[in-house]
Amino acid sequence: MKCFSRIKLLIIVIAITAGHRVILAQPAFVSQVNSASIKLVAGTTTTAKLNFRISPEYHIQTNDPADEALVPTQLFLESLPGIETGAPSFECDHLIINPDDHNSEWFEDILNVYFPVSVSDELRRGEYLIKGSLQYQACVDKHCLFPRNYEFVFSVLVM
Amino acid sequence: MKNKFRNLIIAGTGLIIIMSLTAAFSVTNAGSETKMPQFELSSVSGKTFNSNSLAGSYVVIHIATTWCPYCRAEAPYLEQLSQDYQNKNVKVLLIDVKEARDLVNSKLKEEFSLTFPVLLDEDGTVASAFAPADVLPEMERDEIMLAANIIIDPRGTIRYMSLLDTRNFDSKLIHIKKKLDEMLLSH
Numbered sequence: 001m002k003c004f005s006r007i008k009l010l011i012i013v014i015a016i017t018a019g020h021r022v023i024l025a026q027p028a029f030v031s032q033v034n035s036a037s038i039k040l041v042a043g044t045t046t047t048a049k050l051n052f053r054i055s056p057e058y059h060i061q062t063n064d065p066a067d068e069a070l071v072p073t074q075l076f077l078e079s080l081p082g083i084e085t086g087a088p089s090f091e092c093d094h095l096i097i098n099p100d101d102h103n104s105e106w107f108e109d110i111l112n113v114y115f116p117v118s119v120s121d122e123l124r125r126g127e128y129l130i131k132g133s134l135q136y137q138a139c140v141d142k143h144c145l146f147p148r149n150y151e152f153v154f155s156v157l158v159m
Numbered sequence: 160m161k162n163k164f165r166n167l168i169i170a171g172t173g174l175i176i177i178m179s180l181t182a183a184f185s186v187t188n189a190g191s192e193t194k195m196p197q198f199e200l201s202s203v204s205g206k207t208f209n210s211n212s213l214a215g216s217y218v219v220i221h222i223a224t225t226w227c228p229y230c231r232a233e234a235p236y237l238e239q240l241s242q243d244y245q246n247k248n249v250k251v252l253l254i255d256v257k258e259a260r261d262l263v264n265s266k267l268k269e270e271f272s273l274t275f276p277v278l279l280d281e282d283g284t285v286a287s288a289f290a291p292a293d294v295l296p297e298m299e300r301d302e303i304m305l306a307a308n309i310i311i312d313p314r315g316t317i318r319y320m321s322l323l324d325t326r327n328f329d330s331k332l333i334h335i336k337k338k339l340d341e342m343l344l345s346h
Contacts, residue, residue, distance in 0.1 A: 069266045071226045097325060104228050137226060141325050143295065144227050144305050146257070 029055040029138045030150045033110065037155035043121030048085075050075075052111040052134060052150070059097075059106035060136040063090040066105070071137035071147045075113050078131045082123035083156055085130070086116035106139070123158050130154045193317045195309075196288035200254070200278040203264040208252075208278055217249045217342060218311040219335065222286050222304045224256055225266035229306040229323055232330040234271040240332055241275045247343055248313070251275040256286045256301050294322065308335055310342070318342060 033051035040046045054060055063073045075088040091114065092107040113134075132154050137147040195218075199209045221237055223230035234253075241251035252275060255263045260279060268277045280286050283301030289309060290300040303322065310319040319338050321329075329335070 067228070067231065069225050069231060069270075070228055139228075139325070143298065143303050143323050144229065145302055146224075146299075147226065 028148065028150055029058045029145065030060065030111075030134060030136055030148075031055075032150075032152050036152060037157060038117060039157040039159055040117065040119055041159050042119050042123050042125070045116055045118040047114050048117045048154070050113045050132075050152075050154070052113070054108055054111060054138070058138045058140050059095050059108040060111075060138045062092075062094070062105050062107055063088075071135070073107060073111070073137075074135045075115065076133045076135065077115075077154065080128055080130055082120040083128060083130065084118040084120075086118075088113050088115040117156060119156065119158055125158050128156045128158065130156060195311045195315045195317055196285065198285045198288070200280060200285060201260075203255075203260055203268050203277045203279065205260075206276075208276055213250060213252075213311065214315060215248075215313045217244075217247075217313060217339065218309075219244075219249065219251045219339070220289075220309040220311065221251070221253045222256060222280075222289070222307045222309075223253055223267065224258055224305060225262055227305050229325065229328060229330070231271075232328070233306070233308075233332065234267065234273065236330060236332045238271060238273050238275070240336060241273075243336075244339065249339060249343075253277045254280050254285060256280050256283050256305065289317075289320070291320070308332070310335065310338060312342065313346075 030052050033053050036048070036050045038046055038048045060073055061070050065072055073090065077085045079085070090107070091112040093109050095106045095108045097104050097106065130153070131151070133149040133151045135147060135149050138145045195210065195213075197210050199207060202208050219237075219240065221230070221233065223234075225231075237251060237253065241249075244251075253267065253273065255267065255277060257280070263277060263279060267273060280301075283299075286304040287300035289307070290304050295303045306323040308319075308321045309317060312318045319335070321334070
């Protein structure tokens with residue numbers, strides 16, 4: 001009985017507040033296609049590849065937009081002692097939008113990001129986890145979104 | 160009885176908190192007319208701007224950010240509109256959402272030589288207050304307003320609102336100018 005009256009009160013509160021602004025969790029429009037990991041021998045360098053999926057119908061700024069005020073897609077990786085990562089390169093289908101006379105170029109669908117990873121020859125064998133984030137600014141036909149960061153973990157297995 | 164009273168207090172307190180958080184910038188509906196939400200914002204030049212000062216004029220409000228490509232495409236045409244209509248009782252405002260003063264000053268006001276007020280909506284509440292409740296309800300309210308254009312009449316009623324539509328993008332503001340001309344003619 002006590003529980004029933006609490007539920008009733010909760011329903012009343014929800015009903016009265018319906019229609020007011022609700023604060024929603026910020027949805028993500030980029031996700032990782034598969035878990036990111038590489039294996040390499042201490043003292044060597046290899047190229048790592050990360051795959052991201054851009055949500056259908058959405059597009060994100062390229063890594064090098066023509067206007068410096070726009071927010072480029074950027075990869076950030078934390079640094080760990082003994083592991084060095086180099087400048088990333090981006091590979092993606094390009095979408096050209098021409099609103100009136102203003103060309104703008106975007107990434108869409110699958111975004112591949114490549115970057116060199118070097119491991120010091122003094123680094124002990126084992127798995128090292130590097131935190132990373134992909135900064136992006138997405139738009140769809142009907143609205144643009146505030147810049148967001150997609151956070152991920154990248155595994156480096158030193159053999 | 161004691162429990163019922165306690166539950167009532169809990170529910171009532173929750174209700175008051177939620178109402179006070181959400182009602183401050185609600186758009187007022189008067190019949191079928193939607194009134195402009197009242198607001199007070201700081202401009203990039205540091206002056207306080209109160210929406211009461213707009214009474215008696217037609218107002219074009221553009222909601223923008225420095226990184227919004229469509230807002231940037233419109234900016235020069237908004238300045239042109241401001242100059243073309245300044246003697247027709249039309250005021251133009253740009254409300255920037257959630258960005259720092261210096262950035263907005265350099266990337267919007269100075270870069271496009273904007274002569275009309277550029278206001279800072281630091282937490283997005285004013286942009287949210289303009290957002291129609293039935294449009295993309297799953298999205299953040301201030302987010303759906305980016306690149307929107309709004310026309311307010313001299314009585315403070317929202318007479319026209321366009322949200323971003325990149326497939327029919329009108330950077331030259333041809334449609335807004337047509338609407339303004341119609342309103343000015345019928346006034």
